[in-house]
Amino acid sequence: xxxxxxxxxxxxxxxxxxxxxxxxxxxxxxxxxxxxxxxxxxxxxxxxxxxxxxxxxxxxxxxxxxxxxxxxxxxxxxxxxxxxxxxxxxxxxxxxxxxxxxxxxxxxxxxxxxxxxxxxxxxxxxxxxxxxxxxxxxxxxx
Amino acid sequence: xxxxxxxxxxxxxxxxxxxxxxxxxxxxxxxxxxxxxxxxxxxxxxxxxxxxxxxxxxxxxxxxxxxxxxxxxxxxxxxxxxxxxxxxxxxxxxxxxxxxxxxxxxxxxxxxxxxxxxxxxxxxxxxxxxxxxxxxxxxxxxxxxxxxxxxxxxxxxxxxxxxxxxxxxxxxxxxxxxxxxxxxxxxxxxxxxxxxxxxxxxxxxxxxxxxxxxxxxxxxxxxxxxxxxxxxxxxxxxxxxxxxxxxxxxxxxxxxxxxxxxxxxxxxxxxxxxxxxxxxxxxxxxxxxxxxxxxxxxxxxxxxxxxxxxxxxxxxxxxxxxxxxxxxxxxxxxxxxxxxxxxxxxxxxxxxxxxxxxxxxxxxxxxxxxxxxxxxxxxxxxxxxxxxxxxxxxxxxxxxxxxxxxxxxxxxxxxxxxxxxxxxxxxxxxxxxxxxxxxxxxxxxxxxxxxxxxxxxxxxxxxxxxxxxxxxxxxxxxxxxxxxxxxxxxxxxxxxxxxxxxxxxxxxxxxxxxxxxxxxxxxxxxxxxxxxxxxxxxxxxx
Numbered sequence: 001x002x003x004x005x006x007x008x009x010x011x012x013x014x015x016x017x018x019x020x021x022x023x024x025x026x027x028x029x030x031x032x033x034x035x036x037x038x039x040x041x042x043x044x045x046x047x048x049x050x051x052x053x054x055x056x057x058x059x060x061x062x063x064x065x066x067x068x069x070x071x072x073x074x075x076x077x078x079x080x081x082x083x084x085x086x087x088x089x090x091x092x093x094x095x096x097x098x099x100x101x102x103x104x105x106x107x108x109x110x111x112x113x114x115x116x117x118x119x120x121x122x123x124x125x126x127x128x129x130x131x132x133x134x135x136x137x138x139x140x141x142x
Numbered sequence: 143x144x145x146x147x148x149x150x151x152x153x154x155x156x157x158x159x160x161x162x163x164x165x166x167x168x169x170x171x172x173x174x175x176x177x178x179x180x181x182x183x184x185x186x187x188x189x190x191x192x193x194x195x196x197x198x199x200x201x202x203x204x205x206x207x208x209x210x211x212x213x214x215x216x217x218x219x220x221x222x223x224x225x226x227x228x229x230x231x232x233x234x235x236x237x238x239x240x241x242x243x244x245x246x247x248x249x250x251x252x253x254x255x256x257x258x259x260x261x262x263x264x265x266x267x268x269x270x271x272x273x274x275x276x277x278x279x280x281x282x283x284x285x286x287x288x289x290x291x292x293x294x295x296x297x298x299x300x301x302x303x304x305x306x307x308x309x310x311x312x313x314x315x316x317x318x319x320x321x322x323x324x325x326x327x328x329x330x331x332x333x334x335x336x337x338x339x340x341x342x343x344x345x346x347x348x349x350x351x352x353x354x355x356x357x358x359x360x361x362x363x364x365x366x367x368x369x370x371x372x373x374x375x376x377x378x379x380x381x382x383x384x385x386x387x388x389x390x391x392x393x394x395x396x397x398x399x400x401x402x403x404x405x406x407x408x409x410x411x412x413x414x415x416x417x418x419x420x421x422x423x424x425x426x427x428x429x430x431x432x433x434x435x436x437x438x439x440x441x442x443x444x445x446x447x448x449x450x451x452x453x454x455x456x457x458x459x460x461x462x463x464x465x466x467x468x469x470x471x472x473x474x475x476x477x478x479x480x481x482x483x484x485x486x487x488x489x490x491x492x493x494x495x496x497x498x499x500x501x502x503x504x505x506x507x508x509x510x511x512x513x514x515x516x517x518x519x520x521x522x523x524x525x526x527x528x529x530x531x532x533x534x535x536x537x538x539x540x541x542x543x544x545x546x547x548x549x550x551x552x553x554x555x556x557x558x559x560x561x562x563x564x565x566x567x568x569x570x571x572x573x574x575x576x577x578x579x580x581x582x583x584x585x586x587x588x589x590x591x592x593x594x595x596x597x598x599x600x601x602x603x604x605x606x607x608x609x610x611x612x613x614x615x616x617x618x619x620x621x622x623x624x625x626x627x628x629x630x631x632x633x634x635x636x637x638x639x640x641x642x643x644x645x646x647x648x649x650x651x652x653x654x655x656x657x658x659x660x661x662x663x664x665x666x667x668x669x670x671x672x673x674x675x676x677x678x679x680x681x682x683x684x
Contacts, residue, residue, distance in 0.1 A: 070321075081349055084436060088452070089385045092440070095449035096381075 009066045019060045026053050145634030147553045151650040166251035167653060172237030173551070174258050178265060179233055182224035187616065189217035194575075194609040197602045200593045210592035211278035212293070218281030219298060223305050224265060226536055227394060230401035231312055231347070232261070234543045235340045237551060239316065241644035241651060242334045244325025244660040249318040257311035260304060267301035270294075280590065282391070285372035285383040289364055296365065299358045306351045306358075309397075313347030316340055325643070327662035334642045334666040335411075335424050339404025342428035346393045346400075346435065354390035357383065381447050388439035396435040398532060399499075400428055402539030403470055406492050409542050410474045411667045412640040413489035414481030418667045420473035427466035434462050444515045453512055460510035467503050471496065486638070487561040491542030494569045498534025502527060505580065520590075523583025526576045533572060541568075541619065548623060549637050553650040554630030560622045567615030574608025642666045 030049050038045055059065040064072055152169045162170060192213050196204050205213060240248055248254050271277055271294040279288040279295060283302075288295055320341050324333070333341075361383065363369045370376020372383040411418040418424065440448060440456030474496060483489070505527040509515050518524060549555050578601045579587075587598050594602065636645040641664060647655055664672045 078349070081436060085353070085385075085389050088437070088440065088455070089382070091455055092381065092385065092443075092448040092452035093379070095451040096447070098449055098451065 009063060011060065011063075011066075015060065019056055023053055023056060026056075145632040147632050148648040148650070148652070150652060151553065151648065152653045153552075153650055155653045164255075166247070166255055168236050168240050168248050168251065168254060169551075169651065169655075171251075171254050171258055172233050172235075175228065175232040175236060175261070178258075178261060179225055179229050182220055182265065183229075186217055186220035186225055187613065189213050189220065191609060191613055193217060194606040196592060197594070198606050200596060200599060202592075205592070207592040208278065211280075211590070212276035214590060215277045215280050216272065219277065219302070220268065221532075222281050222394075222398075223302050224268060226398045226532060227305075227309060228261060228312070229398075229540050230405065230536070230543065231316065231340060231343055231397075232257075232308075234336075234405070234540070234547060235312070235316060235343075235401060238547055238644055239337055239340050240319060240323070241550075241647060241655055242337055242642050242666075243320065243323060243328055244643050244656065244662065245319060245323035246655050248315050249322055250315050253311050253315050257308045257315070260311065261308040264301045264303075264305035264308060267297050267304060271297035271301060282387060283358070283361060283383075284387075285361065285364075285380045286374075288361060289373055296362060299362050303355055303358045303362075306355045309347045310351050313344035313351070316344040317348065320344075325660050325662055328643075331422065331425070332662055332665050333425075335407035335418065335421070335428075336401070336404035336642075338425040339400050339402075339407070339428050342432040343397050343400045345429075346397050346432050350390045350393040350397075350436070353386060354394070357386035357390065360386070381443065384443050384446055384448075385439070388442045389436075392439040392442065393432070393435045395531070396431050398536050400431060402495070402536040402543075403428065405539045405543040405546070406474060406495050407470075408640075408642065409488045409492035409546055410477050411669070412546070412638050413486060413492070414478045414483050415639070415669050416477055416481035416667075417670050418473070419476035419479075420469070421667065423469050424473050427469040430466035430469075431463065434459070434466070438463055438510075441510050441515070444512055445519045457510055457512040457515075461507065463510075464503065464507055471500060471503075487556075487558060487565060488542045488546035488638075490562060490565040491538050491545060494565065495535060495538040495542065498530055498538060498569075498572065502530030502532075502534050505530065518583060520588055521583035522579040522587045522589055525589045526579035526583060529572075529576050529579075533576075538568075541565075544623070546638065547644075548626065549633030550644060550647075550649050550651070552627045552630070553633055553648075554626050555633045555637065556626035556630055557622045560618060564615050564618045564622070567618065568612055571608045571611030571613075571615055575605050575612060576608070578605050578608075641668060641672060 026049055030046065033045055033049070058075065064075060152167055156165075162174065165171060165174075192204060193210070196202075196210055196213070236248070236254065240246070274297060275292070275294040277291075277293045277295060277298045279291055279293070283295070283299065320333075320337060360369075360371050364371050364373060364378070368376070370378040372378045372380050374380060407418060407424055438456055438460045440452050441460045444453050444457070474492075485493075505523070509518060509524060509527055545556070545561060582598055582601050582605075585598075587594060587601075633649050635647065635649050637649075638645070643660060643662070643666075644651075646660065
C-alpha cells in the first residue's frame with residue numbers, strides 16, 4: 001500500500017547532511033541578525049528564519065514531503081488555525097488603545113490650550129487668582 | 143405487510159451488563175451514550191423549568207439571586223457540555239454513520255468505548271460540582287469572576303476539560319472511519335449528507351476542542367497556583383480569556399448545529415421522496431460553515447473591551463456564516479418543491495427546524511451587526527436567538543433523527559399519533575417560551591437576573607407557560623418512545639422507504655451490521671431512479 005511505502009521511505013544520507021547543514025547555516029544567520037537592529041522588522045526576520053527551519057525539519061526529517069498529502073494538509077491546516085487565532089487576537093490586543101486615543105484626542109488638544117493659557121496667565125499675573133484655579137481644574141479633569 | 147423482529151440482532155446477541163459495559167459494537171456504544179446524554183438533557187431541563195418557575199414573579203418564589211445564578215449556570219453547562227455537544231455525533235453518529243457507509247464498525251472500536259467512559263468521568267465531575275457548592279459563573283466561565291468565585295469552579299472546569307477529550311476521541315474516530323471504511327463504490331459524493339455533516343463536525347471537534355482544554359487548564363492554574371494569565375493585577379488580560387474561550391466555543395456552536403443539519407438533509411430527502419437539490423452545495427456548505435465558524439468568535443466580545451478594529455473585522459466576517467447556512471435552507475426548500483411530501487413525524491420535526499432555525503439565523507445576523515449588538519448585548523434577545531438556533535435547530539434535529547432512526551435502532555415503531563401531538567406541543571411551547579423573549583430583549587430586559595421590572599411580568603409569565611408545555615411534550619416523547627422499545631409494532635428493515643444504506647440491514651441490525659461486505663448499488667438520493675425494494679432484496683454483497 002501507498003502508506004506502507006511512505007513509511008519505508010529512506011532518504012539518501014547526502015540529503016540529510018545538506019538539510020542539516022542548511023539548518024546550521026540558518027542558525028548562524030539567526031545569531032548574526034540578532035546582533036543587528038532592524039527596528040520593527042526584528043521579530044519578522046527572526047520568525048521568518050524560524051519558519052524556514054521548522055519547514056525544513058518537517059519536510060525532510062519528518063518525511064512530510066514524501067508522505068501522503070493528507071498529512072501535509074493536516075499539518076499545514078493546524079498551523080493555519082494557530083495563525084488565525086494568534087493574528088486575530090492581535091487585532092484586538094495590539095489596537096485596544098485606539099478608541100481611547102481617538103476619543104481623548106479633542107480633549108488632549110483642549111488641554112494643551114488650557115495649559116498654554118495657564119502658563120500665560122501665570123506669567124502675566126504672578127499673583128494667582130480664582131480664574132487660574134478654574135483652568136487648573138478643567139485641565140486636571142481631562 | 144407484517145414485519146417481524148429478526149431472531150438474532152445486536153441487542154440480544156450478547157446479554158448481561160458486562161456485555162454492555164465492555165461492548166465494542168458502535169451501535170451499543172451509541173445506546174450507552176443515549177442513556178447518559180438523555181439523562182443530562184432531563185437534568186438540564188429540570189434546571190430550565192426551575193428558572194422559568196422563579197421568573198413567574200419578580201419577587202422570590204423558589205430561590206434567591208445566588209441560587210438563581212447557580213440554576214442558570216448549571217442549566218447552561220449541562221445542556222452545552224453534557225447534552226448538546228455529544229448528542230448527535232455520539233448517539234446517532236455512532237449508531238448510524240458506520241451503517242450508512244457500509245462499515246462493520248468504526249475504525250477504532252476501543253477508542254470509541256473509551257470516549258464513553260471518559261464522558262462518564264466528566265459527567266461524574268459535573269455531578270460532584272453540583273453537590274459541592276454548585277457553580278455560578280455561567281457556562282462561559284468568564285474571568286475575572288471565575289478566578290474568584292467561591293463555588294465549585296475547579297470540579298466543573300475539570301468536567302468540561304475531561305468531556306473535551308471524549309469529544310476529540312469521537313471526532314478522530316469518525317474522521318478515520320469516513321476516510322478508510324467506506325463500502326466499495328461509495329465515493330465522497332455518494333456519501334449521505336449526514337455523513338458529510340458528521341465529518342465536518344469531527345474536523346471542528348479535533349481542531350477546536352484542544353483550545354478549550356488549554357483555556358480551562360490555564361484558568362485552573364490561575365486559580366490554584368496564582369499564575370497571572372487573565373488577572374490584570376498579575377499582568378494578565380481578562381479579555382484574553384474570552385478570546386481563548388470563544389475560539390473554541392463559537393466553532394462549538396457549529397459542532398452543535400452541523401450534525402443537526404445533516405439529519406435534516408436526510409429527513410427532507412426521504413420524506414419528499416425526491417433527489418436532494420444541490421447535493422454538492424449542501425456538502426461543501428458544511429465544510430464552509432466549519433471553516434468560517436473559526437473566524438467570527440470576536441462577535442461575542444463587542445462590548446467586552448476588545449479593540450474597535452477587531453470588532454469591525456469580526457462583525458464583517460460574521461455575515462459570511464449566513465451564506466452557507468442560507469445555501470442549505472434554500473436547497474432543502476428546493477428539494478421539497480414538487481416532491482411527494484409525506485408528513486410523518488420525522489418530517490414534522492424537520493419542518494419545525496426549517497422555521498425555527500431560520501428565525502434563529504436571521505436574528506444572528508441582527509446580533510452580528512456591531513452597532514445593534516451594542517444595544518442588544520446581554521439582553522433576552524440574545525437568549526432567545528441562542529435558543530432558536532440550539533433548541534429550534536439542534537434539538538428539533540436530534541428528535542427528528544431519533545424518530546427517524548428509532549425503528550432502525552430498536553426494530554419497532556412508536557405511536558405515530560402521540561408523536562405528532564408531541565411535535566406540535568414542542569413547536570407551540572417553544573415559540574410561546576422564546577418569541578416573547580425577543581420582544582423583552584428589545585425592551586431592555588437583561589439576561590441572568592433573578593428579578594425584573596414589573597412591566598415584564600406578563601411576558602415572563604407567558605414564557606414560563608410555554609416552557610411548561612415543552613416540558614410536558616418532552617415527557618410525552620419519553621413515554622411513547624420507551625413504550626415502543628418493548629411493545630411497538632415491528633418496523634421492518636425500511637419503514638420510510640429510504641435509500642441510504644442503513645435501511646438495507648434488518649431492524650435492529652445484526653452485530654456485524656451486514657452479512658459480508660456490502661457494495662453500493664445506487665446513490666443515497668436516487669429517488670428518480672430506484673424504488674426501494676429492500677424487503678425482497680436486502681443488499682448485494684461481495
